[in-house]
Amino acid sequence: MMMMLGNDDTEVVKEKCVKVDKPTLIELSQKPRIYRIPNFLNDEECQHLIDSAKNKLRPCNEISSGVHRSGWGLFMKEGEEDHPTTQNVFNKMKPFVNITDSCEVMQVIRYNPGEQTSSHYDYFNPLTSNGSMKIGLYGQRICTILMYLCDVEEGGETTFPEVGVKVKPIKGDAVLFYNCTPNGEVDPLSLHQGDPVLKGTKWIAIKLINQKVNNNKDQSTNPPSQ
Ligand SMILES: O=C(O)CCC(=O)C(=O)O
Numbered sequence: 001m002m003m004m005l006g007n008d009d010t011e012v013v014k015e016k017c018v019k020v021d022k023p024t025l026i027e028l029s030q031k032p033r034i035y036r037i038p039n040f041l042n043d044e045e046c047q048h049l050i051d052s053a054k055n056k057l058r059p060c061n062e063i064s065s066g067v068h069r070s071g072w073g074l075f076m077k078e079g080e081e082d083h084p085t086t087q088n089v090f091n092k093m094k095p096f097v098n099i100t101d102s103c104e105v106m107q108v109i110r111y112n113p114g115e116q117t118s119s120h121y122d123y124f125n126p127l128t129s130n131g132s133m134k135i136g137l138y139g140q141r142i143c144t145i146l147m148y149l150c151d152v153e154e155g156g157e158t159t160f161p162e163v164g165v166k167v168k169p170i171k172g173d174a175v176l177f178y179n180c181t182p183n184g185e186v187d188p189l190s191l192h193q194g195d196p197v198l199k200g201t202k203w204i205a206i207k208l209i210n211q212k213v214n215n216n217k218d219q220s221t222n223p224p225s226q
C-alpha cells in the first residue's frame with residue numbers, strides 16, 4: 001500500500017501538533033483516512049505555485065457531474081510541473097504517497113468571496129462508463145493532497161460532511177485524504193466540499209494521486225474534469 005505511516009520520516013499524532021522538523025501527520029479521521037500536515041509548504045513554495053498560475057486562471061463556473069465549482073482554476077501543463085520548486089513539493093509528498101507518471105497534473109484554484117466547490121467525490125465512479133474509462137486511462141484517484149497556499153480571513157474550510165470534519169485553511173498546511181478504503185474500494189465517506197469563502201481569497205493546489213496504470217497515455221490530453 002502507498003501509505004507509509006510510522007516509518008523513520010513520518011509520525012502520526014492524534015493530539016495538538018507540536019512543530020517538528022520532520023513531516024507530521026495529524027489524524028483527523030480514521031474512516032475515511034484524513035490527515036492534516038502542518039507546515040507542509042514554506043512561504044516561497046506557496047508563492048511560487050500562486051505566481052505560476054495567477055495569470056492563466058480560467059473561471060470554473062461550471063456544473064459537471066453535479067459538482068458546482070465557482071472558483072478560478074488551472075491545471076498545470078506538461079513541463080510546468082518540472083520546475084525545481086514544484087519538484088521539491090513532490091519530493092515532500094513521497095514519504096506519504098506514491099507519485100508516479102500516472103498521476104494527474106497539479107491543479108491550482110483561487111476562490112474569491114462567495115465562491116466554493118459543492119460536495120463531491122474525487123474518485124472516478126467505476127460504475128459509470130466515463131468513470132471506468134478514466135480509471136483505465138489514469139488509474140483510480142486513491143487519495144488527494146490539498147495544499148493551502150494562503151490563509152483565508154473567513155470561510156473557505158474544506159468540509160467532510162459525512163464525518164463532521166472541517167479543515168480551516170492555514171497557509172502552508174496540507175490535507176491528505178483517501179478517496180478509497182484500504183482494500184481499494186471507493187469510499188462514499190470521502191464526500192467533501194470547499195465551503196464558500198466569506199472574506200478574503202483562498203488559494204489551493206491539489207495533487208490527485210492515481211493508482212499506477214501501465215499505458216502510453218498521451219500526457220498532452222486535457223486532464224479529466226471531476
Ligand atoms: O476547496 C476545497 O477546499 C476543496 C476543493 C476540492 O475538493 C476539489 O477541487 O476537488
Ligand SMILES: [Fe+2]
Pocket residue numbers: 120121122192
Ligand atoms: Fe475534491
